[in-house]
Amino acid sequence: xxxxxxxxxxxxxxxxxxxxxxxxxxxxxxxxxxxxxxxxxxxxxxxxxxxxxxxxxxxxxxxxxxxxxxxxxxxxxxxxxxxxxxxxxxxxxxxxxxxxxxxxxxxxxxxxxxxxxxxxxxxxxxxxxxxxxxxxxxxxxxxxxxxxxxxxx
Amino acid sequence: xxxxxxxxxxxxxxxxxxxxxxxxxxxxxxxxxxxxxxxxxxxxxxxxxxxxxxxxxxxxxxxxxxxxxxxxxxxxxxxxxxxxxxxxxxxxxxxxxxxxxxxxxxxxxxxxxxxxxxxxxxxxxxxxxxxxxxxxxxxxxxxxxxxxxxxxxxxxxxxxxxxxxxxxxxxxxxxxxxxxxxxxxxxxxxxxxxxxxxxxxxxxxxxxxxxxxxxxxxxxxxxxxxxxxxxxxxxxxxxxxxxxxxxxxxxxxxxxxxxxxxxxxxxxxxxxxxxxxxxxxxxxxxxxxxxxxxxxxxxxxxxxxxxxxxxxxxxxxxxxxxxxxxxxxxxxxxxxxxxxxxxxxxxxxxxxxxxxxxxxxxxxxxxxxxxxxxxxxxxxxxxxxxxxxxxxxxxxxxxxxxxxxxxxxxxxxxxxxxxxxx
Numbered sequence: 001x002x003x004x005x006x007x008x009x010x011x012x013x014x015x016x017x018x019x020x021x022x023x024x025x026x027x028x029x030x031x032x033x034x035x036x037x038x039x040x041x042x043x044x045x046x047x048x049x050x051x052x053x054x055x056x057x058x059x060x061x062x063x064x065x066x067x068x069x070x071x072x073x074x075x076x077x078x079x080x081x082x083x084x085x086x087x088x089x090x091x092x093x094x095x096x097x098x099x100x101x102x103x104x105x106x107x108x109x110x111x112x113x114x115x116x117x118x119x120x121x122x123x124x125x126x127x128x129x130x131x132x133x134x135x136x137x138x139x140x141x142x143x144x145x146x147x148x149x150x151x152x153x
Numbered sequence: 154x155x156x157x158x159x160x161x162x163x164x165x166x167x168x169x170x171x172x173x174x175x176x177x178x179x180x181x182x183x184x185x186x187x188x189x190x191x192x193x194x195x196x197x198x199x200x201x202x203x204x205x206x207x208x209x210x211x212x213x214x215x216x217x218x219x220x221x222x223x224x225x226x227x228x229x230x231x232x233x234x235x236x237x238x239x240x241x242x243x244x245x246x247x248x249x250x251x252x253x254x255x256x257x258x259x260x261x262x263x264x265x266x267x268x269x270x271x272x273x274x275x276x277x278x279x280x281x282x283x284x285x286x287x288x289x290x291x292x293x294x295x296x297x298x299x300x301x302x303x304x305x306x307x308x309x310x311x312x313x314x315x316x317x318x319x320x321x322x323x324x325x326x327x328x329x330x331x332x333x334x335x336x337x338x339x340x341x342x343x344x345x346x347x348x349x350x351x352x353x354x355x356x357x358x359x360x361x362x363x364x365x366x367x368x369x370x371x372x373x374x375x376x377x378x379x380x381x382x383x384x385x386x387x388x389x390x391x392x393x394x395x396x397x398x399x400x401x402x403x404x405x406x407x408x409x410x411x412x413x414x415x416x417x418x419x420x421x422x423x424x425x426x427x428x429x430x431x432x433x434x435x436x437x438x439x440x441x442x443x444x445x446x447x448x449x450x451x452x453x454x455x456x457x458x459x460x461x462x463x464x465x466x467x468x469x470x471x472x473x474x475x476x477x478x479x480x481x482x483x484x485x486x487x488x489x490x491x492x493x494x495x496x497x498x499x500x501x502x503x504x505x506x507x508x509x510x511x512x513x514x515x516x517x518x519x520x521x522x523x524x525x526x527x528x529x530x531x532x533x534x535x536x537x538x539x540x541x542x543x544x545x546x547x548x549x550x551x552x553x554x555x556x557x558x559x560x561x562x563x564x565x566x567x568x569x570x571x572x573x574x575x
Contacts, residue, residue: 003522004518004519004522004573005573007518008515008519008573008574013573013574037531038530039512039513039514039529039530039544039545040530040531040538040544040545041514041544042544062544063512063544064512064513064514064515065511065512065515065574066514066515067512068512125518127518128514128518131514
């Protein structure tokens with residue numbers, strides 16, 4: 001059970017049960033849909049920008065505990081960030097789980113991963129990595145106004 | 154080792170009907186292995202079944218001692234191999250009780266068989282305005298090839314609905330049959346729900362209007378005896394790997410008079426009688442539909458798998474698996490919060506289930522760490538998920554090598570899931 005507790009930490013279970021910022025934004029500046037055909041995880045991420053700053057970010061959808069908690073904690077981490085900080089955080093989170101790309105904040109933990117570190121254990125469960133990264137890819141697509149829905153395939 | 158073995162044999166009595174599952178489990182080396190330090194409990198048989206040693210050994214022996222290409226050389230090995238491969242075709246004919254060996258076309262699997270029928274029979278016979286009828290419980294393999302054909306021809310795909318138990322509503326299916334219907338394509342057993350469809354009744358309904366029927370038997374051939382002459386269907390398809398044979402081999406059964414009218418599916422070697430740049434004369438049946446060097450090793454493995462299943466007996470397999478299904482249904486029903494999806498009166502060994510507040514993917518991960526292998530997701534049957542308004546299900550699917558202890562291990566692991574999410 002110990003390694004399971006690594007992935008299903010209390011924080012994750014809590015955010016799964018009561019996801020934060022789980023709502024639509026009525027007039028979002030950006031939005032994107034994400035879908036994982038493997039397991040049926042599906043979510044929409046909404047962004048409200050104030051100049052360069054992410055003033056509000058939210059999501060709705062249906063997903064597994066990892067996906068839902070990741071989306072919930074992501075919205076908390078992104079609120080108030082500038083676009084370039086958010087971009088860096090996306091890369092840092094992605095690197096933490098996949099070793100792909102690079103960690104732009106490796107030296108000074110900036111922007112700080114903070115609570116996002118609860119997902120570091122997910123890398124030990126390769127088939128679940130996509131569950132944790134789907135909300136981030138979807139956010140990334142919204143930020144860059146990608147037209148197509150994001151999928152993990 | 155020997156002492157342990159004796160102990161096991163002593164403590165676990167064979168069931169009264171003589172179905173000694175312990176003995177059959179010995180035929181499957183993989184069932185001895187552990188996953189994360191726990192004994193493997195393999196309950197993903199609807200995705201693919203494990204291979205008995207006789208199957209892998211037959212393929213190994215073939216590759217090491219008899220290997221050559223078929224239908225070509227005059228040399229000794231080529232003759233041996235051709236005989237062995239054609240003997241496998243006879244075994245498939247016997248498995249399905251087809252009237253003629255020429256009605257058996259080797260393919261990669263059920264998916265390719267359906268694509269073959271769609272490309273060859275479909276393109277020739279289905280035109281704009283025609284209709285193809287499938288059921289709401291079909292696997293994507295029995296939906297997408299027909300959609301592609303519809304897109305190409307301007308035909309229309311129609312869907313016979315299922316009820317809340319996951320059974321085809323026969324009246325509604327019958328009402329959908331009309332003069333425009335040119336083909337009915339329906340699964341024998343549903344991979345996502347386990348429903349055994351009344352295919353004989355469906356075929357009778359279709360034949361009253363002279364509509365041909367394709368039956369997707371991928372989930373039927375591992376569990377029950379099939380008689381295509383009794384069913385009367387025009388086409389029957391299955392995959393080897395779901396019935397203890399290797400991947401990459403399966404068969405299409407098509408009635409001879411239908412197959413004779415069908416244009417070739419792929420062109421190449423082996424499917425021709427003679428080739429000049431002016432004209433090619435196609436080979437006889439079934440070789441006309443088998444272009445290129447086939448999966449010879451796979452064919453031989455499939456033949457062995459059929460022999461193996463027949464040596465156990467489909468009646469016994471079916472009876473044992475039904476018993477296990479009843480036990481599994483009862484045990485799962487006792488798990489708090491668990492809801493079984495697919496409660497048809499006639500069912501094969503599939504237990505699809507959901508929890509209201511726990512996603513199947515999370516169930517799968519926790520079960521995996523307990524050594525219990527199940528499938529989670531949409532099972533390539535997204536319309537079924539939509540019908541039951543779930544994003545996915547967890548699915549335990551049974552084989553005759555599973556035991557009540559396997560079910561108990563599943564239930565114990567599900568209690569761990571509940572513990573984590575409580």
